[in-house]
Each structure stands twice: as structure tokens, then as C-alpha cells.
Amino acid sequence: DGGITQSPKYLFRKEGQNVTLSCEQNLNHDAMYWYRQDPGQGLRLIYYSQIVNDFQKGDIAEGYSVSREKKESFPLTVTSAQKNPTAFYLCASSNWGTNTGELFFGEGSRLTVL
Amino acid sequence: AQKITQTQPGMFVQEKEAVTLDCTYDTSDPSYGLFWYKQPSSGEMIFLIYQGSYDQQNATEGRYSLNFQKARKSANLVISASQLGDSAMYFCAMREGLGWNRDDKIIFGKGTRLHILP
Numbered sequence: 001d002g003g004i005t006q007s008p009k010y011l012f013r014k015e016g017q018n019v020t021l022s023c024e025q026n027l028n029h030d031a032m033y034w035y036r037q038d039p040g041q042g043l044r045l046i047y048y049s050q051i052v053n054d055f056q057k058g059d060i061a062e063g064y065s066v067s068r069e070k071k072e073s074f075p076l077t078v079t080s081a082q083k084n085p086t087a088f089y090l091c092a093s094s095n096w097g098t099n100t101g102e103l104f105f106g107e108g109s110r111l112t113v114l
Numbered sequence: 115a116q117k118i119t120q121t122q123p124g125m126f127v128q129e130k131e132a133v134t135l136d137c138t139y140d141t142s143d144p145s146y147g148l149f150w151y152k153q154p155s156s157g158e159m160i161f162l163i164y165q166g167s168y169d170q171q172n173a174t175e176g177r178y179s180l181n182f183q184k185a186r187k188s189a190n191l192v193i194s195a196s197q198l199g200d201s202a203m204y205f206c207a208m209r210e211g212l213g214w215n216r217d218d219k220i221i222f223g224k225g226t227r228l229h230i231l232p
Contacts, residue, residue: 042224102149105159
């Protein structure tokens with residue numbers, strides 16, 4: 001089945017550690033996105049990429065890094081510089097060629113910093 | 115400045131009634147798209163409906179319709195004949211541009227939590 005796979009689903013991290021969240025899609029979509037969700041804050045855009053080897057900062061990129069070396073993969077690293085990393089992280093992709101270009105989401109990764 | 119505003123943090127509606135979820139947006143780009151997503155307690159994001167800035171008619175998908183008022187920059191979601199399964203968070207989102215430019219991105223509002231009462 002085509003879709004977006006995020007892993008791990010749950011992750012616990014000690015303060016000061018970097019952690020990488022995986023996002024893989026087999027939808028052949030060009031664009032990929034990372035959002036952070038906190039209660040009452042909606043979804044906030046961290047990074048996005050419209051094409052391989054290119055990505056843009058979103059509204060809350062500080063303390064995060066990404067890479068887009070392959071079309072199907074867009075991993076997100078939460079660095080120790082991110083002050084409040086505990087959150088629900090959602091990866092999504094979209095296809096420019098469709099009429100709507102809506103986002104297709106993974107199931108999310110819940111990160112807890114201990 | 116917030117570009118997507120959802121002014122209703124929470125709503126309670128009686129089952130079978132119609133419900134309107136408000137969304138206003140701000141953009142100077144003539145080309146944009148508006149989306150509504152549903153997020154049940156399971157956390158998955160479900161795409162409901164889309165409206166393009168050049169679309170002449172309001173979008174409809176089953177029980178969902180989008181009341182698009184371009185001059186007022188308003189894109190309210192209307193759910194007809196609400197059901198218990200409609201209880202969820204609802205997010206309005208906007209894409210500025212047509213989607214294939216490097217800077218095109220999709221941003222979300224803070225959401226409205228809808229509770230359907232039996």
C-alpha cells in the first residue's frame with residue numbers, strides 16, 4: 001500500500017541528546033513537510049522540501065535540521081538546541097500535479113524528553 | 115502575523131444538527147488553496163475538502179461543504195447532519211501559491227475541537 005511511514009511512533013530522549021525521526025513515503029510525491037503539534041497550538045511548520053536536495057525553513061526551524069537526499073525520505077533531527085522538544089511530530093507529503101495538492105500525513109511520532 | 119485564524123477553540127453541538135466551523139485567512143497572493151482536515155483522538159490527519167482561490171463554486175464533499183467568501187477572506191466548514199463520529203479536532207489550512215514553487219508551503223490554524231452530543 002502507498003503511504004507515509006514515520007518511525008519510531010514513540011521516543012524517549014534524555015536532555016542534551018540529539019534524536020532523528022524517520023519519514024519515508026512511497027507515493028512518489030515531490031514535496032515533503034515536517035510539522036510539530038502541541039496542545040492548543042495547532043500544527044506549526046518546521047521544515048519543508050519541494051524537491052530533492054533542497055529544503056526551506058518553516059516558522060519554527062530553530063533547533064531542528066533536515067536532509068532530503070532521496071525523493072522518498074525526509075528525516076528530521078531534533079537537536080539538543082531545541083529548548084522544548086517534547087511534542088507530537090507529523091510528516092506529510094504532497095504532489096504538485098494533482099488538482100488540490102493536499103497533504104498526506106504519516107501517523108506521527110511522539111517525542112518525550114525526560 | 116497569524117495567517118490562518120480559527121476563533122472557536124471548542125464547540126458543542128447536538129447530534130443531527132448542522133455545524134459551522136469558522137476560518138479566516140490572510141494572503142496577498144492571488145493564487146492560493148484552502149484545506150480542511152479532521153484529526154480524531156487517534157491522531158491521524160484526514161483530508162476533508164479543498165477550495166482553490168479561482169474556483170467559482172463552493173466545494174462540497176458529501177456532508178462537508180466549504181462556505182468560501184473571497185472578499186471577506188473566509189473559508190468556513192459546514193458539516194450537515196452531524197454524527198457522533200464527527201467529534202474531533204478540525205484544522206483549516208492554506209497554501210499560498212500553486213504548490214510547485216520553492217517557497218510554497220502549507221500552514222495551519224490552531225484548530226477547533228468539536229464535540230457532538232447524543
